[in-house]
Amino acid sequence: MKVRTFALGALCTILAAAGLMITAGSAVSQNAGAAQMTLNGGKTGDVPFPHGQHQTTLEKCDACHGMFPQEKGVIDKNKADGSLKSKAVMNQCTGCHKEMKKAGEKTGPTSCRGCHQKN
Ligand code: HEC
Ligand code: HEC
Ligand code: HEC
Known part of the structure:
Protein backbone atom coordinates (compact mmCIF):
# COMPACT_ATOMS: atom_id res chain seq x y z
CA MET A 1 0.00 0.00 0.00
CA ALA A 32 5.58 37.75 -29.80
CA GLY A 33 4.85 41.02 -27.99
CA ALA A 34 2.37 43.66 -29.10
CA ALA A 35 1.41 43.74 -32.79
CA GLN A 36 1.31 47.54 -32.83
CA MET A 37 3.56 49.84 -30.77
CA THR A 38 4.35 53.50 -30.33
CA LEU A 39 8.07 54.20 -29.95
CA ASN A 40 9.51 57.26 -28.23
CA GLY A 41 10.91 59.53 -30.95
CA GLY A 42 11.67 62.41 -28.58
CA LYS A 43 11.03 65.98 -29.75
CA THR A 44 10.60 64.88 -33.36
CA GLY A 45 7.44 63.02 -32.32
CA ASP A 46 6.16 59.53 -31.58
CA VAL A 47 6.88 56.72 -34.01
CA PRO A 48 4.03 54.26 -34.67
CA PHE A 49 5.59 50.84 -35.28
CA PRO A 50 3.81 47.81 -36.75
CA HIS A 51 5.78 45.16 -34.81
CA GLY A 52 3.63 42.20 -35.91
CA GLN A 53 3.90 43.14 -39.59
CA HIS A 54 7.72 43.21 -39.32
CA GLN A 55 7.72 39.79 -37.64
CA THR A 56 5.74 38.36 -40.55
CA THR A 57 7.80 40.08 -43.26
CA LEU A 58 11.29 39.70 -41.78
CA GLU A 59 10.86 36.38 -39.92
CA LYS A 60 14.13 36.86 -38.01
CA CYS A 61 13.66 38.52 -34.61
CA ASP A 62 17.39 39.35 -34.54
CA ALA A 63 16.99 41.93 -37.32
CA CYS A 64 16.17 44.18 -34.35
CA HIS A 65 16.56 42.14 -31.19
CA GLY A 66 20.23 41.52 -31.91
CA MET A 67 20.54 45.10 -30.64
CA PHE A 68 18.13 45.02 -27.66
CA PRO A 69 16.21 42.29 -25.77
CA GLN A 70 12.54 41.38 -26.24
CA GLU A 71 11.29 43.62 -23.45
CA LYS A 72 8.80 46.47 -23.28
CA GLY A 73 10.47 49.85 -22.66
CA VAL A 74 14.00 48.43 -23.06
CA ILE A 75 15.06 51.00 -25.69
CA ASP A 76 14.40 53.95 -23.36
CA LYS A 77 15.94 52.05 -20.44
CA ASN A 78 19.15 51.16 -22.32
CA LYS A 79 19.46 54.65 -23.79
CA ALA A 80 19.17 56.08 -20.27
CA ASP A 81 21.93 53.84 -18.86
CA GLY A 82 24.15 54.39 -21.91
CA SER A 83 24.24 50.78 -23.16
CA LEU A 84 22.36 51.81 -26.30
CA LYS A 85 23.41 54.87 -28.27
CA SER A 86 20.93 57.61 -29.07
CA LYS A 87 19.46 57.01 -32.55
CA ALA A 88 21.08 53.56 -32.82
CA VAL A 89 17.69 51.89 -33.13
CA MET A 90 16.46 54.54 -35.55
CA ASN A 91 19.52 53.97 -37.73
CA GLN A 92 18.69 50.28 -37.76
CA CYS A 93 15.14 51.07 -38.94
CA THR A 94 16.13 53.60 -41.60
CA GLY A 95 19.21 51.60 -42.67
CA CYS A 96 17.08 48.60 -43.61
CA HIS A 97 14.36 50.68 -45.28
CA LYS A 98 16.92 52.63 -47.37
CA GLU A 99 18.78 49.49 -48.44
CA MET A 100 15.58 47.77 -49.54
CA LYS A 101 14.34 50.89 -51.31
CA LYS A 102 17.60 51.06 -53.25
CA ALA A 103 17.12 47.43 -54.24
CA GLY A 104 13.63 48.29 -55.47
CA GLU A 105 11.90 46.17 -52.81
CA LYS A 106 8.71 47.01 -50.92
CA THR A 107 9.73 48.54 -47.60
CA GLY A 108 8.96 51.16 -44.92
CA PRO A 109 9.36 54.98 -44.74
CA THR A 110 12.73 56.71 -45.19
CA SER A 111 11.66 60.33 -44.53
CA CYS A 112 11.43 61.83 -41.03
CA ARG A 113 7.71 62.49 -41.31
CA GLY A 114 7.12 59.03 -42.73
CA CYS A 115 7.94 57.69 -39.28
CA HIS A 116 7.65 60.55 -36.75
CA GLN A 117 4.20 61.94 -36.01
CA LYS A 118 3.95 65.59 -35.09
CA ASN A 119 3.32 66.03 -31.35
C1 HEC B 1 11.88 45.44 -37.03
C2 HEC B 1 12.27 45.32 -35.64
C3 HEC B 1 11.78 44.19 -34.78
C4 HEC B 1 11.68 42.85 -35.12
C5 HEC B 1 12.09 42.18 -36.41
C6 HEC B 1 11.14 42.19 -33.95
N1 HEC B 1 10.94 43.10 -32.95
FE1 HEC B 1 10.21 42.69 -31.08
N2 HEC B 1 10.38 44.66 -30.59
C7 HEC B 1 10.83 45.67 -31.42
C8 HEC B 1 10.73 46.94 -30.74
C9 HEC B 1 11.12 48.28 -31.31
C10 HEC B 1 10.23 46.67 -29.45
C11 HEC B 1 9.92 47.68 -28.34
C12 HEC B 1 11.04 47.79 -27.33
C13 HEC B 1 10.74 48.85 -26.31
O1 HEC B 1 9.58 48.99 -25.88
O2 HEC B 1 11.66 49.56 -25.90
C14 HEC B 1 10.02 45.22 -29.38
C15 HEC B 1 9.53 44.55 -28.26
C16 HEC B 1 9.29 43.19 -28.19
C17 HEC B 1 8.75 42.51 -27.03
C18 HEC B 1 8.37 43.15 -25.70
C19 HEC B 1 7.20 44.09 -25.86
C20 HEC B 1 5.88 43.46 -25.68
O3 HEC B 1 4.88 43.97 -26.24
O4 HEC B 1 5.78 42.45 -24.97
C21 HEC B 1 8.66 41.18 -27.34
C22 HEC B 1 8.16 40.06 -26.46
C23 HEC B 1 9.15 41.03 -28.71
N3 HEC B 1 9.52 42.28 -29.19
C24 HEC B 1 9.24 39.83 -29.39
C25 HEC B 1 9.68 39.70 -30.70
C26 HEC B 1 9.79 38.42 -31.40
C27 HEC B 1 9.46 37.06 -30.79
C28 HEC B 1 10.24 38.70 -32.66
C29 HEC B 1 10.47 37.75 -33.81
C30 HEC B 1 9.39 36.83 -34.13
C31 HEC B 1 10.42 40.16 -32.76
N4 HEC B 1 10.08 40.71 -31.55
C32 HEC B 1 10.89 40.83 -33.88
C33 HEC B 1 11.29 45.50 -32.71
C34 HEC B 1 11.33 44.32 -33.42
C1 HEC C 1 15.55 44.49 -41.61
C2 HEC C 1 14.65 45.42 -42.25
C3 HEC C 1 13.74 46.32 -41.44
C4 HEC C 1 13.97 46.90 -40.21
C5 HEC C 1 15.18 46.74 -39.30
C6 HEC C 1 12.82 47.74 -39.94
N1 HEC C 1 11.92 47.67 -40.96
FE1 HEC C 1 10.17 48.76 -41.12
N2 HEC C 1 9.70 47.77 -42.80
C7 HEC C 1 10.48 46.79 -43.41
C8 HEC C 1 9.74 46.20 -44.54
C9 HEC C 1 10.24 45.09 -45.44
C10 HEC C 1 8.48 46.87 -44.56
C11 HEC C 1 7.33 46.61 -45.53
C12 HEC C 1 6.46 45.57 -44.83
C13 HEC C 1 5.31 45.12 -45.66
O1 HEC C 1 4.95 45.76 -46.64
O2 HEC C 1 4.75 44.09 -45.27
C14 HEC C 1 8.51 47.86 -43.47
C15 HEC C 1 7.46 48.73 -43.21
C16 HEC C 1 7.45 49.68 -42.21
C17 HEC C 1 6.41 50.66 -41.99
C18 HEC C 1 5.18 50.89 -42.88
C19 HEC C 1 4.07 49.94 -42.54
C20 HEC C 1 2.89 50.12 -43.48
O3 HEC C 1 1.93 49.38 -43.31
O4 HEC C 1 2.92 50.97 -44.35
C21 HEC C 1 6.75 51.40 -40.89
C22 HEC C 1 5.98 52.54 -40.26
C23 HEC C 1 8.03 50.87 -40.42
N3 HEC C 1 8.43 49.84 -41.26
C24 HEC C 1 8.70 51.33 -39.32
C25 HEC C 1 9.88 50.75 -38.82
C26 HEC C 1 10.52 51.14 -37.57
C27 HEC C 1 10.05 52.25 -36.65
C28 HEC C 1 11.61 50.34 -37.43
C29 HEC C 1 12.62 50.30 -36.30
C30 HEC C 1 12.13 50.10 -34.97
C31 HEC C 1 11.66 49.44 -38.58
N4 HEC C 1 10.60 49.73 -39.39
C32 HEC C 1 12.66 48.49 -38.78
C33 HEC C 1 11.76 46.41 -43.06
C34 HEC C 1 12.42 46.80 -41.89
C1 HEC D 1 12.08 54.33 -40.19
C2 HEC D 1 11.57 55.23 -39.20
C3 HEC D 1 12.30 56.51 -38.87
C4 HEC D 1 12.73 57.48 -39.73
C5 HEC D 1 12.64 57.53 -41.26
C6 HEC D 1 13.29 58.54 -38.91
N1 HEC D 1 13.21 58.17 -37.58
FE1 HEC D 1 13.89 59.27 -35.98
N2 HEC D 1 13.45 57.72 -34.72
C7 HEC D 1 12.82 56.56 -35.09
C8 HEC D 1 12.68 55.72 -33.92
C9 HEC D 1 12.07 54.33 -33.89
C10 HEC D 1 13.24 56.43 -32.83
C11 HEC D 1 13.33 55.98 -31.37
C12 HEC D 1 14.40 54.95 -31.17
C13 HEC D 1 15.78 55.52 -31.03
O1 HEC D 1 16.04 56.30 -30.14
O2 HEC D 1 16.64 55.15 -31.81
C14 HEC D 1 13.72 57.69 -33.38
C15 HEC D 1 14.33 58.68 -32.61
C16 HEC D 1 14.66 59.95 -33.09
C17 HEC D 1 15.16 61.02 -32.26
C18 HEC D 1 15.42 60.96 -30.78
C19 HEC D 1 16.77 60.38 -30.50
C20 HEC D 1 17.10 60.44 -29.02
O3 HEC D 1 17.83 59.55 -28.57
O4 HEC D 1 16.64 61.33 -28.32
C21 HEC D 1 15.34 62.10 -33.09
C22 HEC D 1 15.83 63.49 -32.70
C23 HEC D 1 14.95 61.69 -34.43
N3 HEC D 1 14.56 60.36 -34.38
C24 HEC D 1 14.99 62.50 -35.55
C25 HEC D 1 14.75 62.07 -36.87
C26 HEC D 1 14.95 62.90 -38.06
C27 HEC D 1 15.40 64.35 -38.04
C28 HEC D 1 14.64 62.11 -39.14
C29 HEC D 1 14.73 62.44 -40.62
C30 HEC D 1 16.06 62.81 -41.09
C31 HEC D 1 14.22 60.81 -38.62
N4 HEC D 1 14.31 60.83 -37.24
C32 HEC D 1 13.81 59.74 -39.40
C33 HEC D 1 12.38 56.23 -36.35
C34 HEC D 1 12.62 56.93 -37.51
Missing part, protein backbone atom coordinates in the same frame (compact mmCIF):
# COMPACT_ATOMS: atom_id res chain seq x y z
CA LYS A 2 2.79 2.36 1.00
CA VAL A 3 4.60 1.56 -2.25
CA ARG A 4 1.50 2.32 -4.32
CA THR A 5 1.01 5.65 -2.60
CA PHE A 6 4.61 6.51 -3.34
CA ALA A 7 4.27 5.47 -6.98
CA LEU A 8 1.12 7.56 -7.37
CA GLY A 9 2.85 10.52 -5.76
CA ALA A 10 5.84 10.16 -8.07
CA LEU A 11 3.54 9.89 -11.09
CA CYS A 12 1.73 13.06 -10.03
CA THR A 13 5.06 14.86 -9.69
CA ILE A 14 6.12 13.74 -13.16
CA LEU A 15 2.78 14.78 -14.67
CA ALA A 16 2.91 18.15 -12.92
CA ALA A 17 6.48 18.74 -14.14
CA ALA A 18 5.48 17.77 -17.69
CA GLY A 19 2.51 20.13 -17.46
CA LEU A 20 4.76 22.97 -16.35
CA MET A 21 7.15 22.27 -19.21
CA ILE A 22 4.32 22.38 -21.73
CA THR A 23 3.01 25.63 -20.25
CA ALA A 24 6.46 27.23 -20.23
CA GLY A 25 7.17 26.05 -23.77
CA SER A 26 4.00 27.54 -25.22
CA ALA A 27 4.46 30.78 -23.26
CA VAL A 28 7.88 31.24 -24.87
CA SER A 29 6.77 30.47 -28.42
CA GLN A 30 3.65 32.64 -28.07
CA ASN A 31 5.22 35.79 -26.61
